Amino acid sequence: xxxxxxxxxxxxxxxxxxxxxxxxxxxxxxxxxxxxxxxxxxxxxxxxxxxxxxxxxxxxxxxxxxxxxxxxxxxxxxxxxxxxxxxxxxxxxxxxxxxxxxxxxxxxxxxxxxxxxxxxxxxxxxxxxxxxxxxxxxxxxxxxxxxxxxxxxxxxxxxxxxxxxxxxxxxxxxxxxxxxxxxxxxxxxxxxxxxxxxxxxxxxxxxxxxxxxxxxxxxxxxxxxxxxxxxxxxx
Numbered sequence: 001x002x003x004x005x006x007x008x009x010x011x012x013x014x015x016x017x018x019x020x021x022x023x024x025x026x027x028x029x030x031x032x033x034x035x036x037x038x039x040x041x042x043x044x045x046x047x048x049x050x051x052x053x054x055x056x057x058x059x060x061x062x063x064x065x066x067x068x069x070x071x072x073x074x075x076x077x078x079x080x081x082x083x084x085x086x087x088x089x090x091x092x093x094x095x096x097x098x099x100x101x102x103x104x105x106x107x108x109x110x111x112x113x114x115x116x117x118x119x120x121x122x123x124x125x126x127x128x129x130x131x132x133x134x135x136x137x138x139x140x141x142x143x144x145x146x147x148x149x150x151x152x153x154x155x156x157x158x159x160x161x162x163x164x165x166x167x168x169x170x171x172x173x174x175x176x177x178x179x180x181x182x183x184x185x186x187x188x189x190x191x192x193x194x195x196x197x198x199x200x201x202x203x204x205x206x207x208x209x210x211x212x213x214x215x216x217x218x219x220x221x222x223x224x225x226x227x228x229x230x231x232x233x234x235x
């Protein structure tokens with residue numbers, strides 16, 4: 001079984017579309033469980049999920065969990081409740097390729113214990129296209145949470161999972177652990193993710209802020225300083 005873990009916070013506009021997509025695009029939805037981990041939404045996200053879960057024509061293996069706010073805390077909380085032998089961490093605005101479940105299972109059966117898909121944005125802008133294009137390479141700098149992450153449950157436990165003390169860089173921390181033991185693969189199929197944050201902030205402005213965060217991390221800023229910068233300019 002694959003346990004899909006989706007952290008959410010005020011995602012009422014898109015969460016049902018994602019759930020419907022996952023059900024329709026899976027090769028066999030019976031081998032999935034979906035754990036939606038809410039971090040304290042103040043909109044109708046939890047209500048919509050519960051309505052979807054109990055509706056007569058919906059995919060039944062949907063569970064709504066609650067945790068403290070913060071992606072690392074939410075995703076780790078989901079992992080602790082997961083029953084699947086494979087964990088699949090997915091952002092609420094990212095849509096994996098058709099038959100994603102079988103693609104992941106095939107990878108794991110081929111001894112690829114962790115990895116991600118290539119990525120593209122839902123925006124034809126040339127810069128966003130270029131950033132998506134670079135995700136085909138195995139370079140660690142090309143990785144990110146928007147690409148989603150699959151990992152065997154035992155491997156997740158072995159490396160310590162997400163560091164719940166991190167308010168930012170939680171995906172990079174997990175990826176670093178996996179790269180350190182040469183346990184990461186990039187599947188050739190493409191996931192589509194939202195460019196909504198780039199639309200809200202501005203494509204080049206947001207990219208500049210992200211580069212600034214990388215620079216500040218390199219010069220030794222604390223994780224708290226990086227988080228404050230992120231909240232001020234990127235969130």
